Amino acid sequence: MAAAQIARIESLEHEGRGVTHVDGKTIFVDGALTGELVEYASYRKKTSYELAQTVRIVEPSAQRVAPRCRWFGICGGCSMQHLDAPGQAAVKQRVLEDALWHLARLRADVLFPAIHGMPWGYRYRARVSVRLVPKKGGVLVGFHERRSSYVADMTSCEILPPHLSALLPRLRALIAAMSRPDRLPQIEVAVGDAATALVLRHLEPLNDADLALLRGFAARHAIDWWLQPAGPDSVTPLDADAAERLWYALPEFALRMDFRPTEFTQVNFAINRMLVRRAMQLLDPQPGERIADMFCGLGNFTLPMVRRGAQAVGVEGSRALTLRAEHNARANDLARRSEFRVANLFEITPEALAALGRFDKMLIDPPREGAVELVKSLGDDAPARIVYVSCNPATLARDAAVLVHEKAYRLRGAGIANMFPQTSHVESIAHFERG
16 A cells, blocks of 8 residues: 555545545545545555545544444445435435436436435345355354455444344354355345345255254244255245245335345335335326336336326336236236236337337336336337436436437436435436426
């Protein structure tokens, strides 16, 4: 690491690092906040930029707070615990606005108020690594260290629900007691409203003693084990009854959404409920309307549309998720006004989109890759209104440019949902109208 220097931080970039300029070179400083005077040391130097670590805060920001987690800065799971909650939301809103302007030359007519929720204990989905590291005392269970493939030596996590955080040291002891702790690389966590599922990835068959240990652990700590000997499709519950216990509710729409622990759901149930509410407010589903839910998953947005009286068509690339969405429609007595289709929306053509029929409105909720082929495929009879839920401001901006500059939509509004407090992840929602 280079010798320390002192500089004033000018702004924060999209990953939460401080930005300053020294002798014409951009310096990205981990752990620094806008306006602070910091002493930093570079750990990577390139021709046009450097990556650096804060050594000392000379003049702190008024928005600086003490990180709540004792492993902050070591664990790579969070990057913003040193910034207060309003500051985090402001940074993410600016990241969204900057992406829309610099990548698409767009400004929204209205900036929606940020959607906020619990800043701690919110993460209901996670994937933690398991490593046998004799030099560190045995088994480690946790997230990767910052800028490293090593597993952080942690015994709690402030963004996991408290009951899961408390399990980390117990999971270490459990794995250490099993026959092949070196062949158990991962535990996936999925929390529902009535149950907590832990998916154990195992590279070799478990013996009877291992299974007895897992069942004893489940009984003591009120969790359900699922076993994954191969790919995601191989996941099965250790005890059959567990398959019926994993679900979350959307109370405003009187919905219960069943899911398996490896199926996609939002990590933050409270923010998801508020995001669904805002999406329905913007979409305003009406009886008699036919509405598309693109990248529908298990029906998280589709079924609220139907509950509001519309006819909804959910389109999803995963056959398994489509079957789950159909199950949830039947379980909530909404199958008559909903249908689900399997299609690769990343490669959709105008002809394939037209074959789905005309839609009055559309909701788009893609993964990080965005939905550029979908928006390019919209024709003359495109929906009058589109609500776009995004987990990547850059691909949202790219797709927004197509919608506005090529498809004659107007960006009526945009705003962030702080789905992942303490991290730099930006979830957002945008509203487009045609004509």
